[in-house]
Amino acid sequence: MTQLLEHxxxxxxxxxxxxxxxxxxEKLAGSAEYTGDLHPPxxxxxxxxxxxxxxxxxxxxxxxxxxxxxxxxxxxxxxxLTDLDPYYGHALRDRPIIxxxxxxxxxxxxxxxxxxxQTIADAALSAIDVSYRMLPHATTLDRALAPDAPLVHxxxxxxxxxxxxxxxxxxxxxxxYRYGFSFGDVDAAFARAAVVVDDEYVFPAVYQYxxxxxxxxxxxxxxxxxxxxxxxxxxxxxQEISELFEVPLDDVRVxxxxxxxxxxxxxxxxxxxxxxxxxxxxxxxxxIMNRVDESxxxxxxxxxxxxxxxxxxxxxxxxxxxxxxxxxxxAYADNGPRVTATAGDAGPGPYRWEAVDVKARCVYTNTSxxxxxxxxxxxHLQWIGESQVDEVARRLGLDRVEIRRANLLPRGGQxxxxxxxxxxxxxxxxxxVAAALDWSSPRPQNRGVGLSVGLLAAGAHPVSMAxxxxxADGGVTVLVxxxxxxxxxxxxxxxxxxxxxxxxxxxxxxxGTDTSYTPYDRSxxxxxxxxxxxxxxxxxATQVLEELIKTAEMALGVExxxxxxxxxxxxxxxxxMTYEELIERRFGLKGGELIGQGHVGPRGxxxxxxxGPVFWEVCIGGAEVEVDPETGVVTVLRVSTVADVGKAIxxxxxxxQDEGAVMQGIGNALFEEMRFSEDGLLLNDTLLDYRIPxxxxxxxxxxxxxxxxxxxxxxxxxxxxxxGALAALPAAIVNALADAGVxxxxxxxxxxxxxxxxxxxxxxxxxDSKEERYQ
Numbered sequence: 213m214t215q216l217l218e219h220x221x222x223x224x225x226x227x228x229x230x231x232x233x234x235x236x237x238e239k240l241a242g243s244a245e246y247t248g249d250l251h252p253p254x255x256x257x258x259x260x261x262x263x264x265x266x267x268x269x270x271x272x273x274x275x276x277x278x279x280x281x282x283x284x285x286x287x288x289x290x291x292x293l294t295d296l297d298p299y300y301g302h303a304l305r306d307r308p309i310i311x312x313x314x315x316x317x318x319x320x321x322x323x324x325x326x327x328x329x330q331t332i333a334d335a336a337l338s339a340i341d342v343s344y345r346m347l348p349h350a351t352t353l354d355r356a357l358a359p360d361a362p363l364v365h366x367x368x369x370x371x372x373x374x375x376x377x378x379x380x381x382x383x384x385x386x387x388x389y390r391y392g393f394s395f396g397d398v399d400a401a402f403a404r405a406a407v408v409v410d411d412e413y414v415f416p417a418v419y420q421y422x423x424x425x426x427x428x429x430x431x432x433x434x435x436x437x438x439x440x441x442x443x444x445x446x447x448x449x450x451q452e453i454s455e456l457f458e459v460p461l462d463d464v465r466v467x468x469x470x471x472x473x474x475x476x477x478x479x480x481x482x483x484x485x486x487x488x489x490x491x492x493x494x495x496x497x498x499x500i501m502n503r504v505d506e507s508x509x510x511x512x513x514x515x516x517x518x519x520x521x522x523x524x525x526x527x528x529x530x531x532x533x534x535x536x537x538x539x540x541x542x543a544y545a546d547n548g549p550r551v552t553a554t555a556g557d558a559g560p561g562p563y564r565w566e567a568v569d570v571k572a573r574c575v576y577t578n579t580s581x582x583x584x585x586x587x588x589x590x591x592h593l594q595w596i597g598e599s600q601v602d603e604v605a606r607r608l609g610l611d612r613v614e615i616r617r618a619n620l621l622p623r624g625g626q627x628x629x630x631x632x633x634x635x636x637x638x639x640x641x642x643x644x645v646a647a648a649l650d651w652s653s654p655r656p657q658n659r660g661v662g663l664s665v666g667l668l669a670a671g672a673h674p675v676s677m678a679x680x681x682x683x684a685d686g687g688v689t690v691l692v693x694x695x696x697x698x699x700x701x702x703x704x705x706x707x708x709x710x711x712x713x714x715x716x717x718x719x720x721x722x723x724g725t726d727t728s729y730t731p732y733d734r735s736x737x738x739x740x741x742x743x744x745x746x747x748x749x750x751x752x753a754t755q756v757l758e759e760l761i762k763t764a765e766m767a768l769g770v771e772x773x774x775x776x777x778x779x780x781x782x783x784x785x786x787x788x789m790t791y792e793e794l795i796e797r798r799f800g801l802k803g804g805e806l807i808g809q810g811h812v813g814p815r816g817x818x819x820x821x822x823x824g825p826v827f828w829e830v831c832i833g834g835a836e837v838e839v840d841p842e843t844g845v846v847t848v849l850r851v852s853t854v855a856d857v858g859k860a861i862x863x864x865x866x867x868x869q870d871e872g873a874v875m876q877g878i879g880n881a882l883f884e885e886m887r888f889s890e891d892g893l894l895l896n897d898t899l900l901d902y903r904i905p906x907x908x909x910x911x912x913x914x915x916x917x918x919x920x921x922x923x924x925x926x927x928x929x930x931x932x933x934x935x936g937a938l939a940a941l942p943a944a945i946v947n948a949l950a951d952a953g954v955x956x957x958x959x960x961x962x963x964x965x966x967x968x969x970x971x972x973x974x975x976x977x978x979x980d981s982k983e984e985r986y987q
Contacts, residue, residue: 225779226710226717227928230864233703234722235470235696244470247427247442248501255429256285258490258500259333261323261340262509263315266578266892267349267362270313270322270342277339278325283332286494287340288324293489300452302480303377304388304545305370307581309456309485315344316364316543317580318892319509321486326494349578351892353517353540356386356577364543364576373452373481374673377549388541389549389574391556395629396567401532405523407607409600414958415592416885417515417540420585421904424472425507430487431497432457437488438465438497444478444695445735450727452481453488468725474697475876476584477511479737480547505897512886513585514539514551516592520559522600528610530601530619532567535559539582539592541574546583548574554589554669557628558939561597562638562667562828563619578892584737586876587668590831590939594666595881595959598943602662602950612947613646616665627667627828635923635931636830638665641854644917645834648852658841659849662947663834664940670932671826671925672738675813677731678748680709682756682806686780686791688713688720690752693733694745695725699934700865701741705749707861708927712753713760713791714777731809739829739932742861743925748810750927755808763798764789827924827931830856833874833940835911837948844967846949848878850913853940858924858931869934870916877941879905883960 238244275287290298290312298309311322323340327333350356350364365388369380381390402408429440437459443449446466454461471478483500491498502510518537524530537555541548556572585591605615617639624633645663655661678692690709696702706720723730733745760782761772768775770785781790789797796802836850853870860866883903887895896902916937924931946956954969 225714226707227859227861228863229707230862231703231707231717233700234706235702246424246470246472247429247440248424250429250440250469252429252431252497255497255499256326256328256494257330257333258487258498259325259330259337260321260486260500260506261337263311263318263320263322265315265344265346266318266351267347268315268344269347270311270315271345272343273323274341275323277341278336281332281336281339283328284325284336285328285496286326286490288490288493289322292493296456296458298456299370300456300481300485301372301545302374302448302547303372303549304380305372306365307544309489317509317578318894319506319580320543324486324490324500326490326498349892350386351578351888351890353538353575353577356575357538361386364578372545373448373455377553386576387573388545388576389552390572391553392571393556393629394569396532396565398532398534398567398569401567402523404525405531406526407524407604408521409603410521411957413518413520413596415516415518416959417582418513418585418880418884419508419886419902420475420477420511420513422473422475422477425502425504426478426483426510427499427501428483428487429497429499430484430491432488432492435459436463438467439484439488440467440469441484442471442478443468443482443484444471444474444697444737445480446695446725446727447693447732448735449481449484453484456485457488457492466727468695470724471695471697475586476588476737477507479584479735482510504899508886508897509580509894511546511583512580513588514541514548514582514592516540518593518596520596520600522604524604524608526608528605528608528615528618530563530565530604533560533565535570537572539572539574540577540579542577542579542581544581545574546581548582551584551588555592557669558590558593558666559597560628561594561601562621562627562634562665564621564625579888580894586873587831587935587939590666590668591880591942594664594831594939595943595946598664598666599946599950602947613642613651613663616642620665632825632828635827636856637921638830641665641830641832641856641919644854644919645832645852648915648917649834649836649850658952659836659838660948660951660953661834661836662944662951664832664943664947666831666939666943668829668831668935668939669825670739670829670935671743672740673734674740674744674826675732675734676745676748677733678745678752678810679731680749680752680756680808682713682791682795684792684795684803684805686719688715690720690722690749691730692722692745692749693725693730694741695736697736699869700862701736704742704861704865705746708746708749709753711928712750713757715780719780739935740826741932742930743826743932744812746927746930747812751810751812752808755810756806759806760791760794763794767794767797829932829936830854831936831939833937833944835941835944835948837945837952839949839952839954839966841970844963844965844970846882846945846961846966848911848945851911851941852915852917853937854917854919855933856919857933858926859920859922859929860918861928861930863918866918866933867916870937871914873934873937874914874941875905875909877938878909878945880938881942881945881959881961883962885960
């Protein structure tokens with residue numbers, strides 16, 4: 213990090229203020245451009261023919277009818293890629309650009325038509341004739357893990373683009389990745405336990421719904437490729453395209469307009485290789501814009517099954533935990549190995565244990581590929597672990613807040629072996645949520661209250677660069693590769709630069725990403741933007757400020773400790789100069805600019821993050837619910853979350869991030885679930901059949917407490933946010949429902965499942981009562 217030897221006095225101008233979002237006016241006016249709004253000259257329209265079968269050999273593809281259709285320019289199949297190594301993937305290089313010889317899930321692309329209109333392209337698909345030979349399929353975890361399971365993939369494991377997962381083990385049947393860790397003597401811990409909670413759990417596949425579907429325009433021009441895409445990781449996409457199509461990295465340009473949401477669904481490489489491949493054949497730009505049903509088979513969240521055992525002493529001390537989990541990554545790995553590892557890290561929860569044993573497996577199935585989704589891993593495991601902590605408390609007659617107060621890790625505690633110590637006050641955060649829920653107040657029958665606490669390893673791959681330019685008119689331009697998904701990244705990056713330079717945020721412009729001009733940023737995800745990319749912006753702006761101060765020292769004839777930076781001017785020795793005047797003095801004319809460059813990474817650079825994760829994102833929330841015993845309907849009455857952000861750059865955006873995560877958490881807890889047939893067909897692939905939260909699902913009361921301890925590694929002590937509430941809410945709702953008398957081990961908590969559980973509990977109570985009478 214660039215440091216001034218002595219900072220001149222400077223008043224705050226931007227940090228901690230809820231300034232308006234810089235993209236709000238464009239979006240409200242309808243003038244903001246998304247990928248689907250762009251039309252490069254001579255652009256063609258793409259349509260994708262997708263497999264109707266979960267597992268089959270492709271015997272032949274006859275495209276002559278489509279190619280003869282008036283207005284069709286090109287048709288792409290796997291036969292067009294024989295001059296390439298056409299496989300890609302972030303973690304494992306296991307996915308072909310388009311099906312080659314075999315299909316592995318319903319919805320896999322097998323041909324692409326490029327035509328002069330979307331109507332022509334769509335119609336031409338019906339003229340393509342495909343002949344298949346059916347193969348046995350494994351469309352569920354149980355089937356994929358069976359001893360006689362058909363293999364989704366065969367052959368050697370090939371490392372992906374930048375998996376960062378160490379040496380990859382060989383496949384074991386359909387298990388493509390294994391992760392685990394342990395410490396202590398598990399057998400001894402369980403042997404002396406007074407209470408052991410042991411159960412099995414089921415977690416559903418969920419679609420990361422965003423208003424904008426996956427959309428990509430690609431133009432392959434011989435040795436140059438330009439891609440316009442709704443992607444979260446443009447620099448990783450650029451690298452993947454470069455390697456796939458054997459084009460120098462500098463000759464691949466990825467441009468990211470505004471995104472209409474992402475939530476992990478647009479992480480890594482999705483539709484881009486397909487669009488580049490059809491453009492390569494057509495010789496013109498081609499756009500591929502998914503329908504919602506197509507995006508739902510492009511990516512999803514991992515469904516999972518899990519067995520967990522938790523041991524505790526009679527006094528409520530948590531002793532040991534054993535976790536086994538199997539995550540369904542679908543037909544291709546995508547980010548599955550990293551999701552699996554993160555889920556494994558979340559298994560123990562943020563508690564002090566004598567012994568822990570975690571085993572996590574990432575499993576191929578003949579279903580659509582699964583990838584990243586907001587708070588992945590933590591959302592998978594937190595509801596399970598926290599429901600077991602609650603059950604321990606119930607069996608021992610302890611208060612559920614008190615058992616957490618007694619067992620939570622302290623600041624600096626070991627979350628997992630070899631990882632960074634805890635950088636938050638969890639007990640203080642839990643107490644804030646409990647207070648917001650009136651924890652100890654009596655409640656009517658069929659109501660319950662619950663809370664949950666967890667951690668998410670955040671800030672993955674801390675490599676970011678930024679450029680800050682101060683122009684001759686005193687205006688500032690920030691170039692940084694973090695993607696504006698609707699989360700307010702451009703606003704926050706502008707506030708960081710403005711604060712360093714003593715300017716109002718309105719004087720700063722943050723540009724969108726264009727990999728030909730924007731400095732490198734590894735990715736937008738894992739709550740890393742404010743912390744990692746923001747640190748690069750802070751360092752770049754600090755370099756600019758340093759040059760301004762040097763110029764002011766000479767121009768004003770005073771030493772730096774006498775200077776005051778404020779509102780675009782530097783004052784000292786009874787005189788003041790604006791930034792415009794300082795730049796004119798420095799260059800001798802009304803021109804020129806000052807440029808600063810920031811670089812952060814795991815080692816070296818102007819700032820560094822030595823130990824992973826960059827920070828532990830706190831996942832703490834609480835809920836009060838009511839259940840109707842006659843229908844099984846669960847209503848969320850009140851929620852409370854804590855945003856432990858170190859320093860809130862923009863408090864309103866922090867609250868909006870938590871509110872959005874809360875709504876997704878409610879959807880994940882109560883009704884969101886992708887349903888597949890035994891043949892691997894997605895049955896609810898429209899927004900009529902797949903329900904997402906609406907305004908009707910808003911709880912009557914929502915509160916978010918912002919905690920600012922300035923203990924984050926980011927600019928001004930900040931650390932990222934926006935994912936923790938999603939992991940916390942399903943767990944809090946499950947615990948609140950259990951407090952109301954209904955204990956669940958499968959999500960979502962649909963009325964049917966809840967009603968069946970209520971009826972089952974009533975039957976058990978009746979049978980127990982009968983047995984007591986006959987004794």
